[in-house]
Amino acid sequence: MSIRHFLTLCDFSPTELEYLIERAIQLKAKHRSKQAHTPMQGQVLGMIFEKSSTRTRVSFEAGAAQLGGSAIFLSPRDTQLGRGEPIEDSARVLSRMVDIIMIRTFEHSKLELFAKYSSAPVINALTDDYHPCQLLADIQTYVEHRGTIRGKKVAWIGDGNNMCNSYINAARQFGFELAVACPEGYEPMQSLVEQNADRVKIFRTPSDAVAGAHLVVTDVWASMGQEQEQAEREKAFAAFQVSPELMNKAAPDALFMHCLPAHRGEEISTDMLDDQRSVVWDEAENRLHAQKALMEFLLYGKQV
Numbered sequence: 274m275s276i277r278h279f280l281t282l283c284d285f286s287p288t289e290l291e292y293l294i295e296r297a298i299q300l301k302a303k304h305r306s307k308q309a310h311t312p313m314q315g316q317v318l319g320m321i322f323e324k325s326s327t328r329t330r331v332s333f334e335a336g337a338a339q340l341g342g343s344a345i346f347l348s349p350r351d352t353q354l355g356r357g358e359p360i361e362d363s364a365r366v367l368s369r370m371v372d373i374i375m376i377r378t379f380e381h382s383k384l385e386l387f388a389k390y391s392s393a394p395v396i397n398a399l400t401d402d403y404h405p406c407q408l409l410a411d412i413q414t415y416v417e418h419r420g421t422i423r424g425k426k427v428a429w430i431g432d433g434n435n436m437c438n439s440y441i442n443a444a445r446q447f448g449f450e451l452a453v454a455c456p457e458g459y460e461p462m463q464s465l466v467e468q469n470a471d472r473v474k475i476f477r478t479p480s481d482a483v484a485g486a487h488l489v490v491t492d493v494w495a496s497m498g499q500e501q502e503q504a505e506r507e508k509a510f511a512a513f514q515v516s517p518e519l520m521n522k523a524a525p526d527a528l529f530m531h532c533l534p535a536h537r538g539e540e541i542s543t544d545m546l547d548d549q550r551s552v553v554w555d556e557a558e559n560r561l562h563a564q565k566a567l568m569e570f571l572l573y574g575k576q577v
């Protein structure tokens with residue numbers, strides 16, 4: 274079997290993605306009932322982090338341990354990656370030592386280059402352009418609460434960032450309609466919007482995008498690497514806050530998600546996470562289960 278990577282949701286077929294969501298739900302049930310499932314015995318996950326993380330780091334590290342394997346945290350501060358060792362060389366060396374690798378970095382092209390030279394499966398744990406692991410957790414969460422997302426309407430409010438781009442891929446792969454509300458100049462990747470024009474529409478006011486939506490999602494206004502733009506972004510996004518009042522304009526059974534970390538008083542009102550429509554804690558937990566399903570699939574294929 275040739276080696277597979279998970280750099281965006283488009284690396285997997287819709288059927289494979291549906292399988293991953295179902296498998297994540299099964300692995301969650303196993304974990305909750307304390308049934309051991311340890312196919313990764315003796316295997317190692319390499320974790321390269323060039324940006325900060327709480328959820329991604331802990332869910333991958335705990336996930337590898339729960340699957341019977343282990344994980345090594347690698348930061349540019351204390352590896353040769355941070356001292357300019359070429360990505361191609363690092364990929365060839367690391368992939369001879371570990372069995373699967375996840376990377377959180379800046380340019381998506383760095384991840385693609387690493388994957389090209391890696392003899393082990395590579396997982397995108399966030400780049401400036403995409404965050405596909407978060408989408409697995411988000412879709413799992415929607416399915417657990419409301420059933421299939423196929424044919425539903427999702428509203429993305431705020432920055433057209435890495436999460437928004439991944440929502441566009443998800444709209445295609447999981448078959449839903451996506452309404453993006455963002456200020457001018459903060460649109461998601463233009464080529465993606467054009468390629469998915471049948472599923473994605475851009476709006477300039479949040480209330481237009483959320484009308485009738487079954488899921489409302491937002492994210493920080495300044496992503497990692499954009500800290501110096503914080504003040505100008507606060508101005509640009511001032512009208513793009515998600516609140517219970519905005520949620521009232523969505524479908525009656527709408528859910529609210531945020532990949533976290535969140536900034537109360539900026540992209541969400543101070544009371545949004547405590548609203549009964551918010552499922553952010555389930556969403557965060559599902560990173561663990563979805564990524565266990567993902568690692569199992571990349572290492573051993575589909576479990577029948």
Ligand code: CP
Nearest residue numbers: 326327328329532533
């Ligand atoms: N949602 C997410 O990826 O969180 P971390 O930055 O804490 O990993």
Ligand code: NVA
Nearest residue numbers: 434492496497532533
């Ligand atoms: N868009 C955010 C997501 C963090 C999980 C960022 O890239 O910083």
